[in-house]
Amino acid sequence: MLARTTQPPPATFSDARIELSGVTRRFTSPTGEAFTALHDVDLTIEPGTFCAIVGPTGCGKSTTLGMISGLDRPTAGAARVGGTPVSGITPGTSFMFQADALLPWKSVLANVGLGPMFRHLSKRQAHQLARDWIRRVGLAGFENHYPHQLSGGMRKRVSLAAALINEPSILLMDEPFGALDVQTKAIMSNELLALWEQTRPTVVFITHDLEEAIALADVVVVMTARPGTVKARYEIDLPRPRGAVQEIRFEPRFLELHQQIWQSLREEVEQAYAQTAAPQEGPRP
Ligand SMILES: Nc1ncnc2c1ncn2[C@@H]1O[C@H](COP(=O)(O)OP(=O)(O)OP(=O)(O)O)[C@@H](O)[C@H]1O
Numbered sequence: 001m002l003a004r005t006t007q008p009p010p011a012t013f014s015d016a017r018i019e020l021s022g023v024t025r026r027f028t029s030p031t032g033e034a035f036t037a038l039h040d041v042d043l044t045i046e047p048g049t050f051c052a053i054v055g056p057t058g059c060g061k062s063t064t065l066g067m068i069s070g071l072d073r074p075t076a077g078a079a080r081v082g083g084t085p086v087s088g089i090t091p092g093t094s095f096m097f098q099a100d101a102l103l104p105w106k107s108v109l110a111n112v113g114l115g116p117m118f119r120h121l122s123k124r125q126a127h128q129l130a131r132d133w134i135r136r137v138g139l140a141g142f143e144n145h146y147p148h149q150l151s152g153g154m155r156k157r158v159s160l161a162a163a164l165i166n167e168p169s170i171l172l173m174d175e176p177f178g179a180l181d182v183q184t185k186a187i188m189s190n191e192l193l194a195l196w197e198q199t200r201p202t203v204v205f206i207t208h209d210l211e212e213a214i215a216l217a218d219v220v221v222v223m224t225a226r227p228g229t230v231k232a233r234y235e236i237d238l239p240r241p242r243g244a245v246q247e248i249r250f251e252p253r254f255l256e257l258h259q260q261i262w263q264s265l266r267e268e269v270e271q272a273y274a275q276t277a278a279p280q281e282g283p284r285p
């Protein structure tokens with residue numbers, strides 16, 4: 001993955017408020033039929049909040065991120081960041097995706113230093129800042145390695161450093177740790193939480209892992225099967241700092257929240273499965 005930011009972050013904290021109102025996104029399928037991927041999504045995420053979005057595959061989670069980042073536009077409704085309608089790439093936003101998007105021909109140092117270079121820092125300043133972030137994500141000594149010389153977990157750390165070096169006020173994460181083994185994922189989650197607590201960007205974190213969502217987030221949003229909309233929103237009242245995500249999942253309150261949210265999510269997962277198991281009926285309008 002590669003984190004990119006094109007402009008400096010918004011100036012004030014409230015500029016990191018995300019508001020989707022009545023957002024609908026229609027696509028044309030490869031066979032030329034129109035179908036609705038997102039339908040009437042209303043979602044407000046307050047500045048500094050860690051929001052996790054869960055929902056069945058194909059329900060429009062990545063599409064929702066596209067509305068916030070400005071990489072895509074609603075067919076109807078409005079996406080606003082800091083009260084301003086999203087138009088072009090949203091300033092102050094960094095992305096982290098599931099797939100590695102590090103530049104394979106650039107070293108760890110150069111990959112992490114790319115954001116500051118885009119922000120017109122000198123190469124020396126960019127590399128100085130990059131070294132600091134490489135250290136913060138526990139990769140000191142690997143500055144001159146290339147992505148192919150790193151493990152999957154190490155590449156994620158590089159990605160995280162490349163995202164956070166831009167000091168984003170909004171961090172959009174699309175299943176960032178989905179490809180990692182369970183232990184590495186837990187380590188990365190702990191590191192993400194520790195770093196997030198230092199700078200508190202607004203985070204929108206997409207995952208299929210409900211335990212991961214509850215362990216990390218202040219708010220868990222459940223989306224319906226396609227056409228996706230917000231089904232329910234759960235405030236996660238587990239105290240912060242959370243400590244190790246591996247341990248919090250045994251807390252009684254965690255188990256209670258998990259049971260409650262899973263009830264809601266399971267219905268949608270079953271519905272989505274039924275949709276794909278009956279392809280002759282075609283997509284829902
Ligand atoms: N550019 C596009 N053109 C046509 N259809 C699209 C496009 N982008 C997404 N879709 C469709 O919109 C629906 C939602 O896609 P999206 O990628 O947002 O789902 P998702 O919830 O992120 O799924 P997953 O959990 O599998 O990543 C899918 O049916 C997908 O095929």
Ligand SMILES: [Mg+2]
Pocket residue numbers: 061062063174
């Ligand atoms: Mg997706």
